[in-house]
Structure formats: structure tokens, C-alpha cells
Amino acid sequence: MKRSLILLVAFTLLFSAAASAQTITLNMLEVITSPERTALLNTLIAEYEALNPNIKINLISPPYEQSDQKATLMLNTNQPLDIVEVRDYTVKQFVNNNKLTDLTPYFENWPGAQTLSPVADASARIVDGIPYLVPHGIFIKALFVRPDVLEKYGITEMPETVDELVEMCIQITDPAKNQYGFAWRGRGPTMKYSDLFASVYVKEVADAEFIYSEDEEFFLHPDYKKGMEAYIRLYKEGTPPDGVNWGFNEQVNGFVAGTTPFLIQDPDTIPLLNSMLGEDNYIVIPLPVGPHGFTVIDYGFGGWGIPSYSKYKDESWDFISWITSAEKNGYFAEHWGPLPVHTTTFEINDHFQGKHYQAYAYEMANPDVYLLKTYPLASPKWPAWSASHETDIQSVLLGTITLDQLLQKWHDYWTK
Amino acid sequence: MKLLRSLTKALLLAMFLVFALFPLFWILITSLKGGQEIYAFPVRYWPQTPTFDNYRYLFRISDFSIYFRNSLVVSLVASVGAMIISVFSGYALSRMRSRRPKFVLLLAMYFTQIIPTYMLMSPLFISLAKIGMTDSLIGITFAYVSMMIAFSTIMAKSFFDRIPVALEEAAMTEGCTRTQTIFRIILPLTLPGLAAIFSFAFVNIWNELFLAVMLLSSNHKMTVPVALNSFISKAGVNWGVLSAGIVVALLPTMIVFAFAQKFIIMGLTEGAVKG
Amino acid sequence: MQKRGQRYFFLIMLPAFALLTLFIYYPIFQGAVIAFQRYTLFDLTSTPFIGLDNFKAIIRDINFPFFQILLNTVIWIGVSLVFQFVLGFALALLMRKPFRGRGLYSSLVFYPWALSGFAIGLVWAWVFNGQFGMINDILIRLGLIKMPIGFLSDPRYAMMSVLIANIWYGIPFFAIMLLAALQSVPEELMEAGKIDGAGPVRRLFSITIPYIKPTIISTTLLRTMWIMNFPDIIYAMTGGGPSNATNILATQMINKTLKFYDYGQGSAFGVIIMALLFSYAIFYLYLTSEKEELL
Numbered sequence: 001m002k003r004s005l006i007l008l009v010a011f012t013l014l015f016s017a018a019a020s021a022q023t024i025t026l027n028m029l030e031v032i033t034s035p036e037r038t039a040l041l042n043t044l045i046a047e048y049e050a051l052n053p054n055i056k057i058n059l060i061s062p063p064y065e066q067s068d069q070k071a072t073l074m075l076n077t078n079q080p081l082d083i084v085e086v087r088d089y090t091v092k093q094f095v096n097n098n099k100l101t102d103l104t105p106y107f108e109n110w111p112g113a114q115t116l117s118p119v120a121d122a123s124a125r126i127v128d129g130i131p132y133l134v135p136h137g138i139f140i141k142a143l144f145v146r147p148d149v150l151e152k153y154g155i156t157e158m159p160e161t162v163d164e165l166v167e168m169c170i171q172i173t174d175p176a177k178n179q180y181g182f183a184w185r186g187r188g189p190t191m192k193y194s195d196l197f198a199s200v201y202v203k204e205v206a207d208a209e210f211i212y213s214e215d216e217e218f219f220l221h222p223d224y225k226k227g228m229e230a231y232i233r234l235y236k237e238g239t240p241p242d243g244v245n246w247g248f249n250e251q252v253n254g255f256v257a258g259t260t261p262f263l264i265q266d267p268d269t270i271p272l273l274n275s276m277l278g279e280d281n282y283i284v285i286p287l288p289v290g291p292h293g294f295t296v297i298d299y300g301f302g303g304w305g306i307p308s309y310s311k312y313k314d315e316s317w318d319f320i321s322w323i324t325s326a327e328k329n330g331y332f333a334e335h336w337g338p339l340p341v342h343t344t345t346f347e348i349n350d351h352f353q354g355k356h357y358q359a360y361a362y363e364m365a366n367p368d369v370y371l372l373k374t375y376p377l378a379s380p381k382w383p384a385w386s387a388s389h390e391t392d393i394q395s396v397l398l399g400t401i402t403l404d405q406l407l408q409k410w411h412d413y414w415t416k
Numbered sequence: 417m418k419l420l421r422s423l424t425k426a427l428l429l430a431m432f433l434v435f436a437l438f439p440l441f442w443i444l445i446t447s448l449k450g451g452q453e454i455y456a457f458p459v460r461y462w463p464q465t466p467t468f469d470n471y472r473y474l475f476r477i478s479d480f481s482i483y484f485r486n487s488l489v490v491s492l493v494a495s496v497g498a499m500i501i502s503v504f505s506g507y508a509l510s511r512m513r514s515r516r517p518k519f520v521l522l523l524a525m526y527f528t529q530i531i532p533t534y535m536l537m538s539p540l541f542i543s544l545a546k547i548g549m550t551d552s553l554i555g556i557t558f559a560y561v562s563m564m565i566a567f568s569t570i571m572a573k574s575f576f577d578r579i580p581v582a583l584e585e586a587a588m589t590e591g592c593t594r595t596q597t598i599f600r601i602i603l604p605l606t607l608p609g610l611a612a613i614f615s616f617a618f619v620n621i622w623n624e625l626f627l628a629v630m631l632l633s634s635n636h637k638m639t640v641p642v643a644l645n646s647f648i649s650k651a652g653v654n655w656g657v658l659s660a661g662i663v664v665a666l667l668p669t670m671i672v673f674a675f676a677q678k679f680i681i682m683g684l685t686e687g688a689v690k691g
Numbered sequence: 692m693q694k695r696g697q698r699y700f701f702l703i704m705l706p707a708f709a710l711l712t713l714f715i716y717y718p719i720f721q722g723a724v725i726a727f728q729r730y731t732l733f734d735l736t737s738t739p740f741i742g743l744d745n746f747k748a749i750i751r752d753i754n755f756p757f758f759q760i761l762l763n764t765v766i767w768i769g770v771s772l773v774f775q776f777v778l779g780f781a782l783a784l785l786m787r788k789p790f791r792g793r794g795l796y797s798s799l800v801f802y803p804w805a806l807s808g809f810a811i812g813l814v815w816a817w818v819f820n821g822q823f824g825m826i827n828d829i830l831i832r833l834g835l836i837k838m839p840i841g842f843l844s845d846p847r848y849a850m851m852s853v854l855i856a857n858i859w860y861g862i863p864f865f866a867i868m869l870l871a872a873l874q875s876v877p878e879e880l881m882e883a884g885k886i887d888g889a890g891p892v893r894r895l896f897s898i899t900i901p902y903i904k905p906t907i908i909s910t911t912l913l914r915t916m917w918i919m920n921f922p923d924i925i926y927a928m929t930g931g932g933p934s935n936a937t938n939i940l941a942t943q944m945i946n947k948t949l950k951f952y953d954y955g956q957g958s959a960f961g962v963i964i965m966a967l968l969f970s971y972a973i974f975y976l977y978l979t980s981e982k983e984e985l986l
Contacts, residue, residue, distance in 0.1 A: 432785070442814065530972065535722040625808075
């Protein structure tokens with residue numbers, strides 16, 4: 001009797017000892033959701049879980065259109081979350097509301113931190129120079145061209161400056177044949193396009209911290225106006241009139257159909273174009289520069305952060321550092337689209353040595369011509385700016401207000 | 417003369433049908449087109465190489481069958497729930513005699529309809545989060561029933577209004593309780609109305625997107641509209657798969673309609689109403 | 692006896708009101724409070740009460756003129772309602788008498804109601820597409836236009852396009868409701884009318900319509916509220932653009948929340964919507980409560 005009791009106690013103790021090495025479930029939220037990328041993440045997660053049997057990762061994937069809202073809602077109500085995808089647009093807001101963990105101690109012990117490309121490192125530290133996220137994809141723009149379409153009009157040279165691009169687009173435009181030049185962006189972040197023309201005309205931007213210089217009179221600068229005039233001329237004479245309502249879809253469609261053989265876009269367009277157009281039917285070249293010999297590369301990014309209230313920060317970091325290692329991140333970026341974050345990835349992964357990535361690599365390797373600058377994302381004026389810019393551009397293109405009125409309005413907005 | 421009238425009627429009916437159907441036709445052929453055909457111009461009204469790839473993608477890559485099942489269960493349960501509750505409250509509003517409370521209660525019902533759902537989302541999420549009802553199919557079913565009650569009640573009331581009170585009074589003087597009267601005599605007369613209420617509730621819940629996105633998180637709990645919405649990503653709209661999804665998602669609602677038609681069109685026997 | 696009867700009514704309405712309070716009245720109250728705070732996602736740690744400032748900002752907004760938004764809203768609701776009702780009623784009248792295949796016909800012609808708002812918006816955006824759309828294709832093939840029209844990017848056509856999509860969507864609602872109501876008009880009444888020598892049009896206006904008046908009133912009032920609060924179609928087709936041309940109160944509410952991260956102003960729009968609809972409902976019910984039917 002006594003012996004069986006001792007045995008029972010012994011077994012119980014043994015059992016509970018084993019049970020205490022229980023599985024930990026990490027909740028992970030992605031925001032740049034797409035069915036393909038979710039499948040990709042699930043593959044990587046399965047691999048990680050196999051290597052770490054006591055960790056389970058629950059991936060939450062709200063549809064892209066509502067994902068930022070969902071992330072905000074969940075973070076602000078302290079819903080159980082251990083890994084959250086952070087974007088350039090949302091990082092400042094999360095930090096302001098104290099929802100992200102400062103990752104400095106983790107970065108100090110992470111060898112991967114050494115091999116982050118300058119852009120990636122800048123992305124990680126975009127808020128107050130403190131790393132609040134580990135980037136996993138860099139979005140910068142380059143110029144996609146349809147040489148086959150241009151050949152029909154006798155054009156064989158590629159545009160190197162913004163003015164050349166405008167002239168070329170106007171040259172081949174023939175509304176009667178439904179042939180235009182430039183794939184316009186009318187809906188969505190419109191300033192990322194207009195400033196490629198307007199800001200690069202202003203010499204002072206080269207030394208400014210952001211794409212808009214600190215000069216109070218920036219928007220009233222005569223050169224900024226010249227750049228805007230070039231951009232507007234591009235619309236009036238080189239773009240389908242419908243372009244004022246175009247989003248990403250329409251830009252790509254126009255490019256694929258050949259209606260607009262010039263397209264400025266991020267690298268995640270490459271897999272899409274490969275499947276829609278075939279990889280040999282287009283080329284990618286660096287962005288055309290402005291009249292002063294430079295252009296601005298506004299870098300967008302996505303990354304993984306750890307909510308400040310997470311109970312499993314160490315475990316979350318372990319996963320994050322694994323999935324953003326040079327090798328894994330290379331695999332991820334290769335199948336998703338944007339540029340990987342480690343300089344070493346470009347060396348070890350053949351995919352990024354492919355012809356379509358050369359333009360991006362070239363841009364990143366020549367930061368004195370392709371200046372890495374962002375917009376003042378941390379300014380409280382930024383969110384409203386982003387939304388009203390779209391309406392403003394539409395108004396000036398449709399003739400509801402004049403360019404001078406527009407520039408005055410912008411000036412007033414930022415100096416108010 | 418009569419022939420002309422029938423012909424005109426047939427023509428008008430046909431016109432309505434074409435107007436209603438051509439977008440569906442459009443979605444249908446898009447769902448059967450491969451990637452590059454979708455963006456051809458001039459438009460191709462029939463795919464040159466029809467393919468079921470989009471449908472295969474739907475059921476292989478995304479777990480559409482799971483979402484379908486979730487939506488079906490939630491929609492059925494919530495619609496039936498809303499219908500039952502609204503029968504009682506609709507009847508009450510119809511038969512209530514004191515004008516003041518009746519007006520106030522009716523207004524309270526209409527009040528819920530003036531509320532933009534969008535405004536509800538955040539506060540609702542926060543409240544439900546506090547009681548742990550987020551990411552729960554049960555929680556969202558309750559939310560959906562609540563959303564449908566007001567409209568269902570208003571409609572139920574208007575259908576009950578058309579049945580004379582004399583009918584119940586007759587039944588009750590013969591010894592039936594009020595509840596018995598409702599079930600045995602009144603309800604059968606309002607079947608067309610109930611069918612309409614049920615089908616509207618079902619369709620609205622089936623198609624509801626915003627609350628589903630906010631209140632549900634786990635992948636295996638997702639509903640159909642969320643799944644459809646997920647085919648819009650940063651890379652734009654995947655028209656082929658989205659079209660296939662819309663076609664598949666339409667089937668239950670069209671079946672519910674077909675089923676409800678029988679009751680709606682059945683018509684009432686005037687005898688019971690007026691006699 | 693009277694009082695006990697009344698109590699019965701209140702009792703059976705309890706479940707409805709319990710659910711409504713929990714899931715609707717309480718959250719909307721909280722939502723309305725936000726309209727009077729500065730509540731931006733940018734900094735949720737400070738949400739002071741700022742009285743009517745959000746409302747003032749909305750009315751003075753130069754980027755999205757309030758007057759134009761109001762006008763768009765009125766046009767959106769008015770035009771949609773009139774066409775949906777008239778066409779829906781016409782369809783119901785056509786379908787009133789049984790004909791061969793009516794069952795199948797009804798399940799086909801009513802299906803637009805079965806589509807989700809965002810699916811409708813996307814499909815019609817595609818139909819009206821300024822480059823690859825079906826409408827442009829047909830118009831060009833018919834020789835009516837030479838070059839594709841940007842229906843959704845041209846302020847002159849944008850409102851018309853979203854209205855067509857909305858009308859298409861709303862016809863089944865009226866058709867179904869009015870058909871069910873038409874079914875209940877007693878045959879004897881119609882017979883009596885015929886005997887009196889009234890023609891079909893006269894019968895329609897003197898007998899049928901008055902008989903189904905309760906249904907007409909409640910459906911039109913409801914539909915008004917729903918159209919106001921159903922911006923999904925506009926949002927999916929134009930996002931409120933181009934240049935504020937199709938922006939209504941509800942789409943601007945969404946914009947303020949999603950793009951501007953300003954929940955305070957978003958809620959303020961919500962409050963304005965509710966105030967307008969509330970006044971309209973009272974006015975409407977008062978007007979029609981002269982007749983016994985509604986109450």
C-alpha cells in the first residue's frame with residue numbers, strides 16, 4: 001500500500017516536471033497580407049516549429065484593406081499578441097502609444113544587425129534612432145520599361161533624366177491609337193510620384209533630412225513649381241486621362257497592355273509582371289534623375305516588432321531573428337517581392353542577381369546619386385497630408401484649382 | 417390586343433432580367449479566364465481558353481471550404497434567431513394599444529437603422545474584448561442577431577398589421593391563449609413575410625464584412641466575405657480568383673432566395689384574412 | 692384585462708431589447724462620445740474633450756468642402772431611392788400574376804441583393820473601367836464614342852456611375868417587399884374595382900397603393916437610412932473621388948478614420964449622419980402617422 005502510494009507520488013512529480021516544459025503559443029499578426037504571402041509565412045513557420053517543438057505560432061492574417069485597423073485595434077486593447085508586423089506608416093503611431101518594445105538589447109547581441117544594409121538599418125531605427133522593429137522587406141522604386149513598345153516608335157535609348165522621360169512619354173502619345181506614355185498613379189500615395197519630379201528640381205533637397213527641405217518657403221520655391229509643371233505636363237500630354245483614378249492595379253494593367261510603357265514601381269511588382277507579361281518582355285532601369293543630377297529614393301518597409309505587453313518577448317525575438325536571418329529573409333523576399341535586408345543576401349542568393357534586380361542594386365550602391373530620404377513620417381501633419389495630397393493633385397489636374405493656388409495651399413498647410 | 421400586352425410584359429421582364437444578370441455573367445466569365453486574358457481589350461466576352469484554375473486555387477490554397485462552413489452555420493443560426501425574436505417583438509408592436517410607448521419603441525427600432533455600422537466597430541470590439549468574446553463565432557453570431565433584430569421587427573410588424581385583430585379576438589374568446597393564437601392562427605398567415613425576413617437576414621449576415629474582420633482573428637474561424645476580401649492585397653485585386661469566390665459565395669444566397677420565393681409568391685388565401 | 696395584455700407585449704419584447712442595448716445602444720453611445728474628443732490614432736494617450744471642435748473642423752474643411760459632401764449625399768439618396776422604388780414597384784407589378792417559370796425568374800432577377808457591397812463595387816468598377824471596361828467596349832463597338840471614357844475618374848460621370856450601381860442593387864429589395872405586399876391585396880377588392888369600371892391604372896392608384904401603404908412607408912423610410920449608411924459601393928468604386936465628386940457623409944467618415952487616423956472627426960461625421968436621419972425619421976413618421984396605418 002505504502003509502496004504504491006510512493007510510486008504514485010513519484011509518477012505525478014515526474015509527469016508534472018515533463019508537463020512544465022509545455023508548448024508556448026505565440027500570436028503573430030501580419031498586415032501586408034496576401035494569400036500567397038500567408039502561404040509563404042506558413043511554410044516558414046512550419047519549418048521553425050519543427051526545429052523548436054515547444055513553440056507554436058498562431059498566424060493571424062486579416063485582409064490587407066483592414067489589416068492596419070485591426071492591428072491598431074488589437075494593440076490598443078492589449079489583445080494577446082507577441083509578434084506584430086509594422087510598416088513605415090504605422091511605426092510612429094505604435095511607438096507614440098507605447099505599444100512597441102525597444103529592441104536595442106536584442107540588437108546588441110544579434111550578429112545579423114551587422115549585415116543589415118544601410119537602408120534596412122535606417123528603417124529599423126526610423127523612430128528616434130531606436131530599433132523598434134526588424135525590417136524584412138525594403139520597397140524602393142525603379143523604372144520599368146517596355147522596350148518592345150518603344151521600338152515601334154523608333155526609341156532605343158532609355159531616359160536618364162526626368163525631363164527626358166517626360167519628353168519621351170509625350171513623343172509616343174497618340175490618343176487615337178490608345179497609346180500613351182506614363183502609368184500614372186492617381187489613387188494612393190500620390191506624393192511618392194509627384195515629388196520624384198517636383199522635389200528633385202530643388203537643389204537644396206540633396207542636403208535636407210527629408211524629401212521636403214526645412215526651408216519654410218519650400219513649396220513656394222520656383223524650382224519646386226518647375227518640377228510640378230513638368231509633372232502636370234506629363235499628365236496632360238503623356239498619360240491616359242483616366243489615370244487620375246488609377247491605383248496599383250490599373251498602373252500594372254496599363255503597363256502589361258502596352259498602353260503605358262513606362263512604370264515606376266516597387267520590386268514586388270516583378271513576380272506579378274513575370275506571370276502576367278513574361279520576364280523577358282520588360283526591363284528595369286534606375287530611376288531617372290533630376291536636373292541637378294540626383295533623385296530621391298523614398299524607402300518603404302515592413303518589419304516585425306514585439307508588442308510592449310507581450311509575455312514571451314525572448315521567444316518572439318528568437319523567431320524574429322531566425323526568420324530575418326540572411327538566408328531565411330532571402331527566401332522570404334525572393335517569393336514575396338521586395339528587397340531583402342541583408343547585404344550578404346545579395347551575394348548568397350542567385351535570385352537577387354537576376355537582371356530585374358540590377359537596377360535596385362545599382363540604386364542602393366550609389367547613394368550619392370540616389371539619395372535615401374523619407375518623408376517626415378513622424379510629423380503629426382503627415383497622416384492628413386497623405387490623404388489630402390491625392391485630392392489636391394486630382395483638383396489641379398482637373399483644373400479646379402491652379403498650380404499657384406495649390407502650392408500656396410501646401411505651403412500654408414505645413415507652416416500653419 | 418391581349419397579345420400585344422403579353423408581348424410588352426414579356427419584353428419588359430426580359431429587360432429587367434438582362435439588366436440584373438449582365439454583371440453576374442461578367443463575373444462568371446472572368447472566373448473562367450486565365451491571368452492574361454482578363455486584361456485583354458477589346459473585351460472578350462467568352463474566354464478563349466476557359467479554365468477552372470481559379471476555382472482550384474480557391475479550394476486548394478485558401479481554405480474556402482472552412483470559411484464556407486463557418487459562414488453557413490453563423491448565417492443560419494443568426495437568421496433563425498433574429499426571425500424568432502422579431503416575430504414576438506413585431507407582434508407586440510403591432511398589437512400594442514397605448515400610443516405613447518408604441519411610438520417610442522418603434523422609434524427605438526428605427527433608431528438602430530440610422531447608426532452607421534462603421535461607428536460601432538471600435539467600441540463594440542473593446543466591449544467584447546473585455547468579456548473575451550473576440551475571435552469567437554458565438555460572439556459574432558450574437559452581434560449579428562442584434563444587428564438584424566430592428567429591421568426584422570419593423571417588417572414583422574407591418575405584416576402583422578395587415579391581419580385584422582378580429583381574428584385573434586375570435587380565437588381567444590374560444591379559449592386559446594394569446595401565445596397559442598400567435599402560433600396556430602396568425603403565423604401561418606404571415607409565412608410570406610417571414611420568408612422575406614429570413615432571407616434578408618440571411619443575406620445581410622452572409623455578406624457582412626467589417627464586423628467579421630474586426631471580431632474574428634483565427635484563420636479557421638473566418639467567414640466568406642473576409643476570405644473574398646483577402647484576395648485584395650498590396651499587389652492589387654486578383655480578379656480571377658475573386659470572381660470565382662464571388663460565384664461560389666453567391667450559391668447559398670441564391671438557394672435561400674429560391675426557397676423563400678415559394679412562400680412569398682404563394683399568395684394568401686383571402687378567405688382566412690377577410691372571413 | 693387591458694393592463695395584463697399590455698404587460699404581455701412588453702415582456703415578449705424583452706429579449707430584443709436586451710440584445711439591442713448590449714450590442715448597439717451601449718457601443719454607439721461610446722462611439723458618439725468620441726466625436727467630442729480629440730481622438731487620433733497618432734497619440735491615443737491624450738484624448739481630451741474638445742467640445743464641438745471636430746464639427747467645426749469638418750464644416751470648415753477646405754480639402755473636402757462640407758457643402759459639396761451634403762449635396763452629394765442628398766443626390767445619392769434621392770436619386771437612388773426614386774429609381775429603386777419606381778423600378779422595383781414596376782417589377783413587382785409585372786411579376787404579380789403567376790406566369791410560367793416565375794419561380795426561376797424570381798431567383799435570377801432578385802440576386803443583386805445577394806451580393807456583398809464590396810463585391811458590387813468592385814464588379815461595377817470593372818464594368819465602368821476607363822480602359823478595359825465593358826461599358827466602354829460596348830459604346831465603342833456601337834460607334835457612339837471613339838475613345839474610352841474614364842467614368843470613374845471624370846467628375847461629370849463618376850456620380851452617375853455609382854448611382855447606376857446602387858440602383859441596380861436596390862431594385863430587388865423593393866420588388867420583393869412590394870410583391871409580398873401586393874400578394875395580400877384581396878382579390879375581391881380588385882374584383883369590386885373592375886365591376887365599378889375602374890381601369891387598371893385607376894385600380895392601381897385607388898385600391899392597390901392605399902392598401903399596401905404601410906409597406907410602402909416602412910420600406911422607403913428604411914431604404915433611405917440604409918442608402919445613407921451603405922457607402923460600400925461608392926467606396927469600392929471611387930473612394931469618394933475624384934476630387935470629392937462622389938464623397939458622401941458616410942464615405943468621408945470612413946476616410947477620416949482609415950486614412951487620416953482621426954477617430955474624433957470620423958465619429959463626428961457619424962453623429963451628423965445620425966442626427967440628420969433621426970430628424971428625417973421623426974418628420975416622416977409624424978407626417979404619415981396622420982393615417983392610422985403606421986401606428
